[in-house]
Amino acid sequence: MNRRQRIIISIMLAVASLVLLISAFNPGFLERKQKPSDITIQVILRSNEGDYWQNVMMGTQAAVREFGITMYTTTPYDEADADGQLKAAMLSLETNPDAIVLAASGDETFAPFLKEAAERHIPVIAIDSLLTSGTIKSYIGMDNYAAGQQALEELAGQLEGKGDIAIVKHSTGGINGELREQGIVDALVQYPGIRLVDRISCEGDHNSCKEAVAEELRKRQLNGIVALNTEASIGAAMQLKDEQAADRVKLIGFDSSQELLEMLQDNQLQKLIVQNPFSMGYLGIKYAMEAALGHKVPARVEINRKLIDRNNMFWKDNQKLLFPVVQ
């Protein structure tokens, strides 16, 4: 070992020890590890109105508090405005979040978004609505197809296997609505006595659904209705209440709201199929964080649905689900 090499080695040793010393006295000097608060997660929801979405928000907030991450939320003004939501989503990609939690209003519409996110290596966790037009890291939500089947089974039970029924669907139903509808249609084979006579569409607030149902009831005699989301359920239940037709026409609804629960208690409708949006929001953030940290996340997480009727709506574990906000 000549003198030159020795000097170089000495200097290297000195520098290494200096770095170690500085690091010893300044925690974080050498840290490359990502802290939870450095992780930003973009949450894109379909709406921030209604119990359902507020419950989702509460779930995300609970997760944010638990994991100490940073969250940004965007929601479109109009739940049905898939293009507007896409625009907002594309814009949010520019901030390069570590992960995205997306409740999409449309499937095909979001193909370019998913492509762009994949190019930027941003994991996308779909909640509420399944996305098939691109790669997603995980889907967290209800099995809407099975929920549709269950709705029909319940209605068939109410009707004792015989009668004419209609589906009321709302324009914001998106892919969920389609899956639920498909579930209903596929379940019909088991009940030869049940006839699906019409599919009623409405958009906007529940009044338009109410009118649509009113028109339908004027046209033909119905024994049962399956309403595919909150607005449709409210509209249908209100029309049945107005016509005092609840005894004649059985109604199975989806999701819950105060009005619906009030009318459920008043026997205006028979059953509500309810999800656990709080869990959905919580798990969405949780898995988004894990995906951002590079951990493995399950490709599909099913949130249990619950069948609510007037008897079990005040059960202890249902109260928090149906009345999430303490007021």
Add this chain to the structure above:
Amino acid sequence: MMRGRSIQYILSVSLIVFSVVIIIVVSTVLYSRFATTAEENAFRNSQQIVDQVSYSLENNVQATSDLFNMMYHTITQSGDVDSEMLKRQLATMMSTRADTVSLALFDDKGQLVTDLPDVAMKKALDVTSESWFQSALDTPNHLSISLPHVQNLYTEQFRWVVSLSKSITIIHNGKPIQGVLLLDVNFNTIDELSDRVSLGEKGYVYILDESAGNIVYHPQLQLIYAGLKEENVELALKHTYGSFIDKTSDDTKIISVQTIGNVGWKVVGVSYRNEAMTSISELNRSMFQLLLALILIVVLLSSIVSRRISRPIKQLELSMKNVENGNFEQTVISEGPLEVRHLADRFNMMITTIKKLMRQIVTEQESKRTYELEALQAQINPHFLYNTLNSVVRMVGMNKNEEVTTMITSLSKLFRISLGKGKSVIAIADELEHARNYLVIQQMRFKNKFDFSIEADEEVLNFATLKLIVQPLIENALVHGIEPSVDKGRITVKARLDGDEVVIVVGDNGLGMSEERLAQVTAGQITSSKGSGVGVMNVQERIRLFYGQSYGLHFESELEEGTTVTIRFPALGMDQAEGREQEA
């Protein structure tokens, strides 16, 4: 860098071991100390917060119970529950607290008697199945406080309330009946109180009903109902007060419990132990880095230090090797520790001494050879031979045959001894014989101008002596002492043993020397031009070179009295002396 057990190796290893041990000891002590303190603090913090929440809750519940009791007494003491007066009184009482939602009085069949505020009740109302109604009837005279639930009394209202209920005897429509008084209190206060609490970043507080183990309040109640989260309520139920470690989940939690006596609720604080211990793990990491840094520094330092020590030593070693090879250069070591420099100084001094000694040996050898050469020349001094032969010729002319024979015989003996076998050491007997022969010849030459006597102890005769040391002294005595004197001279030669030394004394009664001259002779400053050529100084030097500086000649002289020269040298046998001659 670390071959064998070099100084550097020893230094580095011992320093590293030392510092590692020190740091490990220090960090262990610090760690355990800090860890205990941090944990204690976390426990205390958690317990304090839980205590505060419990205290506020207890106060809140107590105040509400007081209000309820006040209303209860107001109702029982009033005559008729339907009176407007009572209603006004109750309304005033209710308005004293903002969190009261409603007051209602039912009879034992569940029929509404009166209520405040007066809003529309649900049409299909059946309170008999409600838990508050049942518990009030089941336990009379006991205030039942329900779990928070959604109020199911009024149309289009689903509010979270806590119900206080108690059975009551009232006078309705003039006759006393059994009924149930219900006060619903907003759950907001409790909810907000518990929600605002923060225990670290992730910690929270939940409230547990101790009778059934139901969770009264939990920030993530829905996750628990959905089975996504679990709360270890068993641990909280077991204890009424205190803080505990819960290791049932992945993250170790600190659970603090405080019981609210009047409702039978428990406030449970959950905080995460690793949050409190973050500083500990950071400390740990710092200590580890410090350790690494120290090891590096120690390696660096010990290499520098040991180089500084070992380099001058190596340099010294190199110079020693040079000396071994006969290169007597002085080393110059300017660096290194004091000890090594001292060593180098000593080494240099040693080299100087060796060099001096070597020079001395060379000079001694040179002079020895010169003197011996001179002595050799003296053995066959032609001048002496010429004079003696002249005397012989003269005596032959005078027909002194007998004397001629004596002289020739003496001469022959003289030469036999002086030539010898080429050795420089002979027995004292031979030396004295040589001296006697010389004296015989000179006596004849000087026509009996002097007498002589040679006396020797028997024991001294066999000891060894250098050749030709007595004869030059006799010659000296003759030339300087007897010859210039007018009186008849006398020369005595005596040999004896003095301890382990041989003493040979050559004395004359000639002119003697002044003190001044004696001093000059002793100092060796006078060299005679006369004589056989081997001077007194030659004798002196040869004795000193052979036997050592402390031996040699000693002069004593007095003017007109004569001179005595004493030769003194160690008594050595012939073998010893010959051995010494070989060495030289």
